Amino acid sequence: MTTLRKFIENCNIDAEIAYDEPMARHTTFRIGGPADAFVRPRTADALSALLTAVREEGVPIAVIGGGANLLVADRGVRGVVASTELLRGASIGRDGLLRAEAGLPVVALVRLAQESGVTGLEFAAGLPGSVGGAVYMNARCYDREFADALESVDYIGAMAASVSSTAIERDSWAYKRTPFMSGGSLSGSIVVAASFRAVPGDRAAIASRMAQLEADRAAKGHFDYPSAGSLFKNNRDHGRPTGKILDELGFRGRRRGDAMVSPKHANIFVNAGGASAADMAALIEDARSAAREAFGIELETEVVMLGEF
Numbered sequence: 001m002t003t004l005r006k007f008i009e010n011c012n013i014d015a016e017i018a019y020d021e022p023m024a025r026h027t028t029f030r031i032g033g034p035a036d037a038f039v040r041p042r043t044a045d046a047l048s049a050l051l052t053a054v055r056e057e058g059v060p061i062a063v064i065g066g067g068a069n070l071l072v073a074d075r076g077v078r079g080v081v082a083s084t085e086l087l088r089g090a091s092i093g094r095d096g097l098l099r100a101e102a103g104l105p106v107v108a109l110v111r112l113a114q115e116s117g118v119t120g121l122e123f124a125a126g127l128p129g130s131v132g133g134a135v136y137m138n139a140r141c142y143d144r145e146f147a148d149a150l151e152s153v154d155y156i157g158a159m160a161a162s163v164s165s166t167a168i169e170r171d172s173w174a175y176k177r178t179p180f181m182s183g184g185s186l187s188g189s190i191v192v193a194a195s196f197r198a199v200p201g202d203r204a205a206i207a208s209r210m211a212q213l214e215a216d217r218a219a220k221g222h223f224d225y226p227s228a229g230s231l232f233k234n235n236r237d238h239g240r241p242t243g244k245i246l247d248e249l250g251f252r253g254r255r256r257g258d259a260m261v262s263p264k265h266a267n268i269f270v271n272a273g274g275a276s277a278a279d280m281a282a283l284i285e286d287a288r289s290a291a292r293e294a295f296g297i298e299l300e301t302e303v304v305m306l307g308e309f
């Protein structure tokens, strides 16, 4: 730990740095033990310098955005957790593109689009997390996904020290599948910014659609408890939504300690107070084995597990 601290200090990066930082403070689940080093670069160049330094030294690194799709282990994360939180720039250029840095909260992106009279992003009103996380996950709601609105993504490649740009090839993006994920052509790359088509729209109509979707999320209980949204993917091969499968298995309200299946939606698992990651992992396993035994279905988690489980 002293060595890691010395190493990070010697990197001399323009960043906010904390050691033994509880990840519960940085996840919407409010769950997670300490990251050895928690680094928030203030610029994309600083993020790039950090990535280069840790890769050269062989220090493990995980990059996170809003922590809205993460279950972090109780024992925490060894090495460095880099957060894009301070990379929040956004602008509309003469090229007709709305460009946002990775750490900009999606809700701020959507608000900026509305204020600028840009349509096409209102589907993401009320979606927790950052632009970078939404691109990485190809976040999807109300029948639209990020890939539908994206024009290009700026990223730092797995072995690279500088920023490259890739145009969106729609065929490489699918339901909760992106080239940035493991096995994809850009696996190991870090998103630093994204450009969206700035299609002109009516401000009042955009605002009204946003309000409608925000109200729908609230009515569905999305913000009643800390959660990470849907726990499992909706695999179309299963013939019905995962929430329905878990309902049939009587999972609504099911608990392991303070880890609980939402009483309003069986595919949303929540922290009902002081849930540990171990409680949540046990509840996830309960659901997976019940679906396997009853229906022969393998549920796949959408939530990303991070750290020492």
Ligand SMILES: Cc1cc2nc3c(=O)[nH]c(=O)nc-3n(C[C@H](O)[C@H](O)[C@H](O)COP(=O)(O)OP(=O)(O)OC[C@H]3O[C@@H](n4cnc5c(N)ncnc54)[C@H](O)[C@@H]3O)c2cc1C
Pocket: 028, 062, 063, 064, 065, 066, 067, 068, 069, 070, 084, 102, 127, 128, 129, 130, 131, 132, 133, 134, 135, 136, 137, 138, 139, 140, 141, 180, 189, 190, 191, 192, 222, 223, 227, 228, 229, 230, 304
């Ligand atoms: C109440 C609630 C409702 C939700 N509703 C929805 C919904 O309707 N639809 C939906 O799709 N999701 C939903 N989610 C889940 C979550 O909002 C999305 O998955 C979101 O896109 C995660 O973004 P994030 O910045 O929080 O990512 P994080 O949770 O920080 O990270 C998630 C993954 O992305 C990677 N990542 C993050 N930033 C970068 C980057 N810059 N470069 C490369 N990789 C990166 C991380 O390494 C990790 O693997 C919901 C969550 C909550 C809490």
